[in-house]
Amino acid sequence: xxxxxxxxxxxxxxxxxxxxxxxxxxxxxxxxxxxxxxxxxxxxxxxxxxxxxxxxxxxxxxxxxxxxxxxxxxxxxxxxxxxxxxxxxxxxxxxxxxxxxxxxxxxxxxxxxxxxxxxxxxxxxxxxxxxxxxxxxxxxxxxxxxxxxxxxxxxxxxxxxxxxxxxxxxxxxxxxxxxxxxxxxxxxxxxxxxxxxxxxxxxxxxxxxxxxxxxxxxxxxxxxxxxxxxxxxxxxxxxxxxxxxxxxxxxxxxxxxxxxxxxxxxxxxxxxxxxxxxxxxxxxxxxxxxxxxxxxxxxxxxxxxxxxxxxxxxxxxxxxxxxxxxxxxxxxxxxxxxxxxxxxxxxxxxxxxxxxxxxxxxxxxxxxxxxxxxxxxxxxxxxxxxxxxxxxxxxxxxxxxxxxxxxxxxxxxxxxxxxxxxxxxxxxxxxxxxxxxxxxxxxxxxxxxxxxxxxxxxxxxxxxxxxxxxxxxxxxxxxxxxxxx
Numbered sequence: 001x002x003x004x005x006x007x008x009x010x011x012x013x014x015x016x017x018x019x020x021x022x023x024x025x026x027x028x029x030x031x032x033x034x035x036x037x038x039x040x041x042x043x044x045x046x047x048x049x050x051x052x053x054x055x056x057x058x059x060x061x062x063x064x065x066x067x068x069x070x071x072x073x074x075x076x077x078x079x080x081x082x083x084x085x086x087x088x089x090x091x092x093x094x095x096x097x098x099x100x101x102x103x104x105x106x107x108x109x110x111x112x113x114x115x116x117x118x119x120x121x122x123x124x125x126x127x128x129x130x131x132x133x134x135x136x137x138x139x140x141x142x143x144x145x146x147x148x149x150x151x152x153x154x155x156x157x158x159x160x161x162x163x164x165x166x167x168x169x170x171x172x173x174x175x176x177x178x179x180x181x182x183x184x185x186x187x188x189x190x191x192x193x194x195x196x197x198x199x200x201x202x203x204x205x206x207x208x209x210x211x212x213x214x215x216x217x218x219x220x221x222x223x224x225x226x227x228x229x230x231x232x233x234x235x236x237x238x239x240x241x242x243x244x245x246x247x248x249x250x251x252x253x254x255x256x257x258x259x260x261x262x263x264x265x266x267x268x269x270x271x272x273x274x275x276x277x278x279x280x281x282x283x284x285x286x287x288x289x290x291x292x293x294x295x296x297x298x299x300x301x302x303x304x305x306x307x308x309x310x311x312x313x314x315x316x317x318x319x320x321x322x323x324x325x326x327x328x329x330x331x332x333x334x335x336x337x338x339x340x341x342x343x344x345x346x347x348x349x350x351x352x353x354x355x356x357x358x359x360x361x362x363x364x365x366x367x368x369x370x371x372x373x374x375x376x377x378x379x380x381x382x383x384x385x386x387x388x389x390x391x392x393x394x395x396x397x398x399x400x401x402x403x404x405x406x407x408x409x410x411x412x413x414x415x416x417x418x419x420x421x422x423x424x425x426x427x428x429x430x431x432x433x434x435x436x437x438x439x440x441x442x443x444x445x446x447x448x449x450x451x452x453x454x455x456x457x458x459x460x461x462x463x464x465x466x467x468x469x470x471x472x473x474x475x476x477x478x479x480x481x482x483x484x485x
Contacts, residue, residue, distance in 0.1 A: 034326045034373055039315045040384045042308065044393040045294040063287065065478035068191055071283045076194050079276055080262060083190050084183055085145070086268040093302035100175040104168035111161035112153075117428040121342075138297040140281045144173035145345050148336020155330065167316035170309045175268035182481045188473040190266050192466055194277075197259035199462035201279040203455045204252040210451045211245035218242055219440055225319060239449075282461050285468045287475065300476030301394045307387040314380040320378040324369055328360040372408035401467050408464035422450040 064070065068080050086092060093377060122144045132141040156162060201475045219239040224230040263428040264271040298304055339345040426446040433443045 008038040016226075020200065025376075034370075037318060037377065037380075039311070041379075042311065042384065042387055043391050044298070046297045046391050046398075048294050048297065048398055050393050055207050060456060063472045063475065063478050067478050068187055071191075071281070071416040073194075073283070075275055075277065076191060077195055077455045079267065080187050080190050082269070083186050083266045087182070087266070088268060089182045089186065090179065092266075093182050097172065097175045097179055101169070104165070107161070107164040107168040111156060111165060116150045117148070117406050118150060118336075143340055143342070144338070145340070145342045146336060146338045147345065148220055148334055151333045151335075154328060155332050158323040158326045160320060160326075160328075161476070163316045163323065167313045168318065170313035170316060173311065174306045174309035177302045177309060177479075181302035181306065181337065184477040184479065185267060187274065187477070188469050190263065191470050193259050193262045193266065195282055195462060195465055195469075197256060197263070197277055198280060198282055200252050200255045200259065201277075201456055202282075202458050204249060204256065205279070206451045206455045206458075207245065207249045207252055210448055211242065213247055213447050213451070214238070214241040214245045217441060217444050219383055220444075271414055282458070282465055284457045285465060287468055287471050289475075291365055293475075297394060297475065299390070299403065300479055301390075302476055302479045303475075304387070304390045304394055304476075305384070305479070307390040310379070310472050311383040311387050314376070314383040318373070318380050321369075321373040324372065330358050332356050332358060392472060398471065400473040401462065401474055405464055405467040405471060407462055412457065412464055413462040415453060415460050419450065419453045419457055422446070422453050426450045 068076055094482075123141060124141075124144065125141050126132065126137065128134060128140075154161075157279045218235065218238040218241075221230060221235045225235050260271050260274060260277070264274055266273065298308075330353070333356075334352075336354075337345050337350045337351050338352040339347070339350040426443065426449075429443040429446040432438045433440050
């Protein structure tokens with residue numbers, strides 16, 4: 001790049017010629033200034049099923065900031081708190097926030113006046129064959145001492161510094177929203193794993209009952225086979241049911257262990273350091289949707305908010321790239337002292353002040369400015385596309401979880417009806433066995449059927465609970481966009 005740097009002095013004719021030259025250069029440079037570009041319009045809403053009555057709920061309250069506390073489980077509260085405290089992902093997000101805030105402070109500092117102090121001392125030997133021979137001057141070595149204050153200020157006529165500061169503010173907000181997104185993901189994952197453990201613990205208790213019932217069937221079948229009132233292969237068939245029940249218990253034991261390992265990884269601790277997990281009934285949870293869900297999603301989903309701030313930051317960087325086509329004007333002043341002898345450094349005659357103004361005007365740069373502007377324009381287009389993609393993705397997740405929740409609710413209702421029927425059959429079989437009308441095998445078979453349906457109901461309940469947790473995450477939890485700078 002070829003640039004002109006001019007320092008204004010007190011000579012009127014020199015000042016006039018300099019100003020004329022600068023004005024001509026300014027007009028030539030501004031002729032290639034790109035037009036100011038407006039920020040593309042962003043989608044104001046998301047295409048949700050929330051307006052469909054089939055997917056609405058009676059409640060209108062969205063999840064609060066610490067939504068998991070409403071479930072009333074102290075163990076879950078403890079798990080989430082420790083996960084948020086020790087998560088490496090959140091530590092990295094905090095570091096990104098700190099870096100963004102430091103960049104903001106740096107941008108603010110550069111926009112203000114600058115003042116620096118300098119001092120130097122030098123001892124120099126003159127060459128015997130130089131322009132000024134030491135024989136004529138009478139010395140070979142001489143000393144130089146300088147001390148001074150250097151002040152400068154750059155005028156922000158074109159909004160360059162303002163764009164830098166605003167872009168840094170937007171980047172900080174985006175980093176904060178990304179932190180909230182990571183925290184939301186961790187909390188919802190911890191809840192899903194914790195209730196997965198609760199679900200499998202309840203299923204294991206049922207599986208143990210089924211194993212005991214299968215063992216009783218083997219005993220009865222073996223006794224009848226010994227009495228030669230039943231075929232001997234019936235015992236083998238009953239024994240296979242025992243093997244299957246034992247295998248199911250082992251499978252659930254492995255699932256419980258995997259849930260513990262997942263929780264330990266989320267809490268960044270060893271499995272032995274987890275708090276005691278006690279089996280309890282799964283909670284009833286139903287997330288409400290407000291009337292203006294399509295608009296509130298924009299402010300509730302932290303990924304969308306972060307994407308929006310990325311768009312704002314990209315727009316400011318585009319303004320910054322455009323301002324690079326315009327001249328920079330700065331004032332400089334030096335209040336200093338200079339002397340060959342340190343003893344005279346503070347004398348009045350050692351004063352060496354300098355005052356002036358500097359103008360930097362790009363004239364020829366081989367297309368570097370235009371390339372930089374085009375790059376920032378592409379960055380803005382990319383940020384807008386990512387924002388629109390985030391809207392579509394969030395709406396898809398919400399819609400998907402609404403549909404899944406409805407499906408799990410229907411399945412859970414069906415399982416409840418089936419379980420009631422199975423309980424009636426179980427009670428009837430138990431009454432016949434108590435009256436001596438049959439042996440215990442029909443009652444044990446009815447118990448086996450009831451236990452299977454009870455386990456299926458737990459799975460349906462857990463599936464609906466997972467859909468609720470995923471819906472809370474898709475709706476952004478209790479996140480609220482911070483508009484303060």
